[in-house]
Amino acid sequence: MESRTLKSLLVNPVGVAVSSGLLLVVLFAFSLIKRRFGSPDKRRPPGPLGWPIFGNMFELGELPHQTMYRWKNKYGPVMWLQLGSINTMVVQNATAAAELFKKHDVPFADRKVPDTLTAFDFNQGTLGMNTFGGHWRVLRRLCSMEFLVNKRMNETTDLRNRLERNMVAWIEDEHRTSKAQGGDGKVQLSRLLFLMAFNLVGNLMLSKDLLDNRNPESREFFESMNEILSLAGTPNISDFLPFLKKLDPLGMKRRMIAHMTRTFRISSRFVQERLDNRKAGKFNEKKDFLDVLLEYQGDGKDGPATFSEKHINDVIMEMFFAGSETTSISIEWGFAELLRHPHAFQKLREEIDRVVGVDRLVQESDMESLPYLQAVVKETFRLHPALPLLLPRNTMEDTKYLGYLIPKRTQVYVNAWAIGRDPAYWDDPLTFKPERFLNSSVEYKGQHFELIPFGSGRRICIGFPLAHRVVHLTLATLVQAFDWDLGAGVKPEDIDIDEKLGLTLRKKNPLKLIPKKRLRV
Numbered sequence: 001m002e003s004r005t006l007k008s009l010l011v012n013p014v015g016v017a018v019s020s021g022l023l024l025v026v027l028f029a030f031s032l033i034k035r036r037f038g039s040p041d042k043r044r045p046p047g048p049l050g051w052p053i054f055g056n057m058f059e060l061g062e063l064p065h066q067t068m069y070r071w072k073n074k075y076g077p078v079m080w081l082q083l084g085s086i087n088t089m090v091v092q093n094a095t096a097a098a099e100l101f102k103k104h105d106v107p108f109a110d111r112k113v114p115d116t117l118t119a120f121d122f123n124q125g126t127l128g129m130n131t132f133g134g135h136w137r138v139l140r141r142l143c144s145m146e147f148l149v150n151k152r153m154n155e156t157t158d159l160r161n162r163l164e165r166n167m168v169a170w171i172e173d174e175h176r177t178s179k180a181q182g183g184d185g186k187v188q189l190s191r192l193l194f195l196m197a198f199n200l201v202g203n204l205m206l207s208k209d210l211l212d213n214r215n216p217e218s219r220e221f222f223e224s225m226n227e228i229l230s231l232a233g234t235p236n237i238s239d240f241l242p243f244l245k246k247l248d249p250l251g252m253k254r255r256m257i258a259h260m261t262r263t264f265r266i267s268s269r270f271v272q273e274r275l276d277n278r279k280a281g282k283f284n285e286k287k288d289f290l291d292v293l294l295e296y297q298g299d300g301k302d303g304p305a306t307f308s309e310k311h312i313n314d315v316i317m318e319m320f321f322a323g324s325e326t327t328s329i330s331i332e333w334g335f336a337e338l339l340r341h342p343h344a345f346q347k348l349r350e351e352i353d354r355v356v357g358v359d360r361l362v363q364e365s366d367m368e369s370l371p372y373l374q375a376v377v378k379e380t381f382r383l384h385p386a387l388p389l390l391l392p393r394n395t396m397e398d399t400k401y402l403g404y405l406i407p408k409r410t411q412v413y414v415n416a417w418a419i420g421r422d423p424a425y426w427d428d429p430l431t432f433k434p435e436r437f438l439n440s441s442v443e444y445k446g447q448h449f450e451l452i453p454f455g456s457g458r459r460i461c462i463g464f465p466l467a468h469r470v471v472h473l474t475l476a477t478l479v480q481a482f483d484w485d486l487g488a489g490v491k492p493e494d495i496d497i498d499e500k501l502g503l504t505l506r507k508k509n510p511l512k513l514i515p516k517k518r519l520r521v
């Protein structure tokens, strides 16, 4: 009889709901008791206790890097979090980061991929989101030898100078249009900076200006890209409780698929066009990255023998995602800090005027002679790393780290944002003070662990040589080319530094300014 009751309970839908509910309550209670009364696992770093089943996932808030930074006072530089069922370690000072990147780089070199980026198996074609294996190795080699390499950067200085001139023209154009429509003449810099950075990456890969300020398709692409980056960075319950992935309860993957479809439609056209040209015997005089990918032939032993069209599209999209917004928001942050600190702005302007003047636009070849500009860029990266937690790593095997046992498949965050604010390394760490770098040898190439906006180790940002040049050049251009009016009644101290996290850390309230050209060309 008892077994019949149990059976009917299990086949009847109401019964199923009741029994699963009961099971959940029992699991929850069991987990609660275990957490409150069980002794913490001494093999793991310390961390906040969290809730049963959900762990700390609801405690991180909208700006997890800031919450983690605050928790550092209590739990120290290496912290353990339970995000749903995902074991997570957070590294928050330079010493612990150095230990990770110098001694344990390989076991920590895999990536944890958000569910949204598995739409269309996107991650499997990319460099940044791929597992640490053959496909990643081949792409990394091709990128560092044929695409984002200093030699190629030196050959393309004219391209960057041209795009800076375009940007200056767009700023003037946007200002004029706003005035003509009865507006206040303000320009939202972030969009124009993004278009410039996007065209730069596009030219290096596909030898083309892809987006134009006035083109509606450009706007569509910009909007979808914004959504994709925001979805990729928004906490998603399916990442913390992987059994929910199929259900996609927040609909984030569905939205990602819709936006990826729009952006892929645009980007795949470029690839198709090139394929058609090559079929018709028309080849580029100078090979670009798309040619390199199309012509690649490996032995297929470690990595792919060739790249499929789908995989090529993935890499192209990825480079736009990885390269455009990271670069443009770093510039926006740097410029916002300069506007908030008129003394620093003036000092930089005087330096540029002294070295370059106003009769020609500042160029890449001037950068070596602008030490204050270099200090401004370092200070910007210290306070505003575009990826505050870098890109999450994933441990490939059980690893002993600083006396702890970190199990396989632990998600690892390195909080570059917190490291850049560590009072043990930085005097007056919360203040924007470029002068601190004038007599300092600290660089951000992944060797000085107190400043790691581009990460470090085998998976350090591959776009460094490009980003380094563009951020310097564009900040200098903005300071040199225009006087900037903040708007009626707005004072420098009114410009906020509120943050909004997508995949990148954006300025929550984009800069909107009135430009007045001072450059005489």
Ligand code: HEM
Pocket: 127, 128, 129, 140, 148, 201, 319, 322, 323, 324, 326, 327, 330, 385, 386, 387, 390, 391, 453, 454, 455, 456, 457, 458, 459, 460, 461, 462, 463, 464, 466, 467, 471
């Ligand atoms: C200011 C601009 C940029 C910043 C702050 C930045 C930052 C980063 C960071 C923190 C990582 C993760 C490193 C790690 O895990 O240790 C990364 C990876 C990556 N970045 Fe950048 N990045 C920038 C620009 C670019 C550009 C311009 C490109 C390409 C055009 C690019 C392509 C990539 C790629 C493909 C990866 C993945 C590398 C891998 O997993 O092997 N980035 N970037």
